[in-house]
Amino acid sequence: MREKILNMLEKNSRIDLKDMAVMLGTSEAEVANEIADMEKEHIICGYNTIIDWDKTSEEKVTALIEVKVTPQRGLGFDSIAERIYQYSEITSVYLMSGGFDFTVIIEGKTMKSVAQFVADKLAPLDSVLSTSTHFVLKKYKDYGKVLGEPQKDERILVTP
Amino acid sequence: MRNALSKKIVDIEPSGIRKFFDIVNEMPGAISLGVGEPDFDTPYIVREAGIYSLEKGRTFYTSNAGLKDLRVEISRYIEKKYQLEYDADNEIMVTVGGSEAIDVALRCMVDPGDEVLIPQPCYVSYVPCAVMADAKPVIIELKEENEFKLTKEELLESITDKTKILILAYPNNPTGAIMTREELAELVPVIIEKDLFVISDEIYAELTYDNTHCSIASFPGMKERTVVINGFSKAFAMTGWRLGYACAPKQIMSQMIKLHQFAIMCAPTNSQFAAVEALRSCDEEVRKMVEAYNQRRRFLLNAFKEMGIDCFEPYGAFYVFPSIKKFKMTSDEFANRLLAEQKLAVVPGTAFGASGEGFVRISYAYSIENLKVGLERIEKFIGSLRNEG
Numbered sequence: 055m056r057e058k059i060l061n062m063l064e065k066n067s068r069i070d071l072k073d074m075a076v077m078l079g080t081s082e083a084e085v086a087n088e089i090a091d092m093e094k095e096h097i098i099c100g101y102n103t104i105i106d107w108d109k110t111s112e113e114k115v116t117a118l119i120e121v122k123v124t125p126q127r128g129l130g131f132d133s134i135a136e137r138i139y140q141y142s143e144i145t146s147v148y149l150m151s152g153g154f155d156f157t158v159i160i161e162g163k164t165m166k167s168v169a170q171f172v173a174d175k176l177a178p179l180d181s182v183l184s185t186s187t188h189f190v191l192k193k194y195k196d197y198g199k200v201l202g203e204p205q206k207d208e209r210i211l212v213t214p
Numbered sequence: 215m216r217n218a219l220s221k222k223i224v225d226i227e228p229s230g231i232r233k234f235f236d237i238v239n240e241m242p243g244a245i246s247l248g249v250g251e252p253d254f255d256t257p258y259i260v261r262e263a264g265i266y267s268l269e270k271g272r273t274f275y276t277s278n279a280g281l282k283d284l285r286v287e288i289s290r291y292i293e294k295k296y297q298l299e300y301d302a303d304n305e306i307m308v309t310v311g312g313s314e315a316i317d318v319a320l321r322c323m324v325d326p327g328d329e330v331l332i333p334q335p336c337y338v339s340y341v342p343c344a345v346m347a348d349a350k351p352v353i354i355e356l357k358e359e360n361e362f363k364l365t366k367e368e369l370l371e372s373i374t375d376k377t378k379i380l381i382l383a384y385p386n387n388p389t390g391a392i393m394t395r396e397e398l399a400e401l402v403p404v405i406i407e408k409d410l411f412v413i414s415d416e417i418y419a420e421l422t423y424d425n426t427h428c429s430i431a432s433f434p435g436m437k438e439r440t441v442v443i444n445g446f447s448k449a450f451a452m453t454g455w456r457l458g459y460a461c462a463p464k465q466i467m468s469q470m471i472k473l474h475q476f477a478i479m480c481a482p483t484n485s486q487f488a489a490v491e492a493l494r495s496c497d498e499e500v501r502k503m504v505e506a507y508n509q510r511r512r513f514l515l516n517a518f519k520e521m522g523i524d525c526f527e528p529y530g531a532f533y534v535f536p537s538i539k540k541f542k543m544t545s546d547e548f549a550n551r552l553l554a555e556q557k558l559a560v561v562p563g564t565a566f567g568a569s570g571e572g573f574v575r576i577s578y579a580y581s582i583e584n585l586k587v588g589l590e591r592i593e594k595f596i597g598s599l600r601n602e603g
Contacts, residue, residue: 079512212234212238212559213248214231
């Protein structure tokens with residue numbers, strides 16, 4: 055049941071509780087309890103909205119930064135990750151396998167402000183060896199949703 | 215000039231769906247819960263396999279029976295899924311949709327005057343195909359109280375000395391009914407005792423909810439007298455690729471391949487390459503689609519219950535078949551008025567045979583959001599009917 059609830063919420067976090075209960079063949083109370091429990095257990099960590107900011111007048115840039123670091127004795131990567139993810143400009147931090155250590159995703163108003171942040175805050179950290187900043191030019195698909203125009207139903211209206 | 219046309223063909227009634235489609239098409243802004251095909255796109259991995267086959271220039275004919283690789287995959291797939299054992303070399307043929315398989319199977323198996331039992335409501339092509347094969351279609355009118363399943367008694371009552379074929383189509387379009395192993399087991403002794411053959415149209419087999427599909431060919435003594443028809447349209451959301459298949463004992467299959475060879479040559483090659491990929495690697499995609507359909511099915515049934523519309527619980531395909539008898543009008547009137555007053559198209563049950571009178575077919579091959587819009591219109595419509603009455 056939990057996996058089914060999560061799959062539905064992952065696709066549409068605004069889904070009506072009652073609809074959800076009907077669709078899963080269970081009671082509204084059961085669904086509500088499971089969700090509350092999963093929120094407490096931090097399995098459900100939050101409910102975000104997928105926004106195509108390009109369609110708004112809001113200026114926003116996203117950058118993906120590859121960061122190489124020196125892990126700290128006894129603490130490994132976790133404490134340096136914590137130093138990085140505390141910044142509110144940073145939306146995601148992942149520890150990576152391969153040629154660098156962290157992927158850091160950052161959002162800012164302008165490319166200049168992001169570059170400034172990297173130069174002033176991220177790069178000077180003691181454990182950071184190097185950074186490499188890649189700006190996102192266009193988002194085609196995010197969190198499983200294709201951005202841009204919604205698809206039209208082109209099926210013939212009535213078929214046997 | 216002489217009459218250019220065959221009387222046999224001219225006399226065949228056009229499909230009721232066709233008539234209704236023409237009316238819907240004239241109605242600007244109409245929305246529909248009337249489609250008979252999935253709303254999902256074909257899984258990308260399958261589309262990509264089709265693209266790759268074109269890039270590679272695989273634009274030749276395949277053997278008449280279909281690509282060997284595809285027949286081998288079909289053989290594996292139906293054994294894994296339905297415990298059916300068919301030899302890829304002699305007992306499986308790839309067709310242009312399940313529709314071709316229905317036509318070819320009937321033409322290969324009947325002589326003029328043979329009777330073909332067709333339980334209705336059912337898909338629109340069985341009766342015309344039987345007529346085109348010079349057989350006599352004999353309708354069995356299924357009942358709502360039996361949840362539109364064929365009972366042993368109904369079968370026995372319809373059998374005459376001339377009965378040769380029984381068409382079974384479960385999970386069923388338009389009713390959504392399924393028949394379980396236990397229910398089919400009731401029919402098997404009658405079929406064997408009366409020496410009938412079965413054309414089992416199992417195109418919706420994968421779309422079975424809270425149950426697993428059982429093929430009648432999996433019963434002892436049935437494989438030798440059954441043609442199983444299945445395909446890619448519904449399970450893999452591949453309607454436009456036009457690809458189905460038939461499985462039958464060698465003696466029947468060799469004649470079917472002969473007919474298919476003269477009429478069709480072979481199914482589209484590009485689609486066949488895509489279908490190999492569908493069978494090999496889409497279990498998870500299919501599972502997700504089935505789960506989505508099942509959620510919508512529950513959603514619709516609950517909405518009807520809340521609106522006070524009677525509907526038996528269907529466990530297959532992607533249709534519900536609610537009764538509109540309490541509104542004191544025919545299926546045609548109901549569908550036409552719903553269209554005229556709320557601009558919503560549903561298919562009148564009578565498009566699938568006279569025993570569909572009093573019902574409409576509503577498809578849930580739509581997103582929940584679209585279903586909600588459709589349901590609101592139905593609710594308004596029946597609200598206005600109740601005010602009138």
